[in-house]
Amino acid sequence: MIQVTAKILEKEEVAPDHYRLALDAPLISKDASPGQFIHVNITSQYMPLLRRPFSIHRITPFGIEILFRIVGTGTKLLSEKRQGDELDIIGPLGHGFSIKNNAFTxxxxxxxxxxxxxxxxxxxxxxxxxxxxxxxxxxxxxxxxxxxxxxxxxxxxxxxxxxxxxxxxxxxxxxxxxxxxxxxxxxxxxxxxxxxxxxxxxxxxxxYSSPCQISLEANMACGVGACLGCVAKIANPHSPSHFEYKRVCVDGPVFDAREILWR
Amino acid sequence: MQTIEPDISVNIGKLKLKNPVLCASGCFGYGQEYAELVDLSMLGGIILKGITLKERHGNPMPRIVETSAGMLNSVGLQNMGLSRFLREKLPLLSNIPTNVIANICGETPEEYATIAKELSNKDSIAALEINISCPNVSHGGMLFGQDMMLTFEVVNLVRKQTSLPLIVKLSPNVTDIASIARAAVDGGADAVSLINTLLGMAMNIKTKKPRLANITGGLSGPAIKPVALRMVWEVCKAINVPVIGQGGIMTWEDSLEFLLVGATAVCIGTANFVNPKASMEIVQGIKDYMKQHKMIELKAIRM
The missing domain is CATH 3.40.50.80 (Nucleotide-binding domain of ferredoxin-NADP reductase (FNR) module)
Known part of the structure; x- marks a missing residue:
């Protein structure tokens, strides 16, 4: 993971309230894998204060793309950025999809x-x-x-x-x-x-006994596993209570669906 | 003309820090989490995530909520407990190229003492921060820090178990923080750190429910800086041991405000989440300021 200033190479409104940004971040893309995310500082002001996590939509030799929907103040501000603007981003972060090379669909x-x-x-x-x-x-x-x-x-x-x-x-x-x-x-x-x-x-x-991996979404503060603000309830037979809270930002965001305790 | 490199080292009891900038407990994990983003050797020290005697799951989600220029958290001291900490985390701490301070929290004074004893002969732990101010646990935590006698009792019991420098982390959720600080010093504290988070709350007006699962949480971030600064000022006037100022510090200018009212060092918390390089930039900012004003010692800042 690194923290870089990435220029917005392309911006596209792909649907009402949905935007795609292509970011110039070759140092992040070279290490990125599907399912990982970047942590974006949207403003240097204190409102909104925290970074926003975005899953990596595309990995190219030049950088990465993100795709997001406007859901609040942070994503609204991000949607107002223009091509050529710069963003302070950290990535690649998190545990992505494990991809097994097999013949199945x-x-x-x-x-x-x-x-x-x-x-x-x-x-x-x-x-x-x-x-x-x-x-x-x-x-x-x-x-x-x-x-x-x-x-x-x-x-x-x-x-x-x-x-x-x-x-x-x-x-x-x-x-x-x-x-x-x-x-x-x-x-x-x-x-x-x-x-x-x-x-x-x-x-x-x-x-259907299908192996299933799911990517979870969570509000995050640090994004690197330090603050324990974004956790998911995960089965743990070794714990007396049979569960533990795992960090979505580093243990996820992709989890094996069987591990998640939904209640 | 040659500029003299200013000396920004400070002493917290017998612990010498190469500079007055620490990263706060709960905001910096065990150091390793930030090692790829931060040059840890540039920091005065790091304070580890709070350690309790037994493993704690922590509170249900949601645990964090963003508020105006701040955030509420109610993590609830999730940690692996003392014995797993000693097994799994302690060996990694010797790789951290700065002072490592352990933060300890108990449900009873005896639990604090037990943890302190276990940690006091470990080479990689330079000092202990006694957390008597966690607002998000139902037993212990902030309750000790809200009562002069209990503050004295906890600190005094820990003092008997260890010769490590003791920092007592104070809660702002009290009527008179200076009297709590005095009780900590009377109990044997080498320093106090303040403020922990301010107890707060946020509602979701759509669901008409609290936005945190635990209902209340601790407010941090730039929103609390004026409150923190006022309390640090009050405590600095009341006691004669070093004060570590914290609460909403985002920049070197914020840090200077704390140093100006008498803090010996500063601690960086929520700013790490926004900009992991904040602590390094603050060290550099303080140095640059001193060079610009031809100061060679930190105490010159207050003159």
């Missing part, structure tokens, strides 16, 4: 802006395996990166809550349908999205 399941880290993952996975992505969103304007995945030759299926694109339903409905009809057992699943979706995803993966 990989199934990626995204909820909303959860597609962000899955694009970097898809670019990596498709080098040696078939990749399929299932994207869920409230409505069709929130379905992002569809064409980008298709351009990689990846099979994309879409579900929207209102049925404005793809099936009417959620991404995990697509997953259940796919697994129920698939001849190959135990297909590896990779997910990112809201917690309720990830919970259902984990249950489905468990039902």
């Amino acid at each position: 990989a199934i990626l399941v995204a909820g909303g802006v959860g597609v962000a880290p899955l694009f970097a993952l898809a670019e990596r996975l498709r080098q040696f395996t078939e990749v399929r992505i299932l994207i869920g969103s409230k409505t069709k304007t929130g379905v992002i990166c569809l064409e980008k995945f298709e351009a990689l030759g990846i099979d994309v299926q879409v579900a929207t809550d209102d049925g404005s694109l793809g099936i009417k339903g959620v991404a995990t409905d697509l997953l259940e349908d796919f697994l129920a009809t698939s001849a190959s057992p135990q297909l590896p699943i990779y997910g990112c999205g809201p917690m309720p979706m990830l919970r259902i995803l984990s249950e489905i993966a468990h039902l």
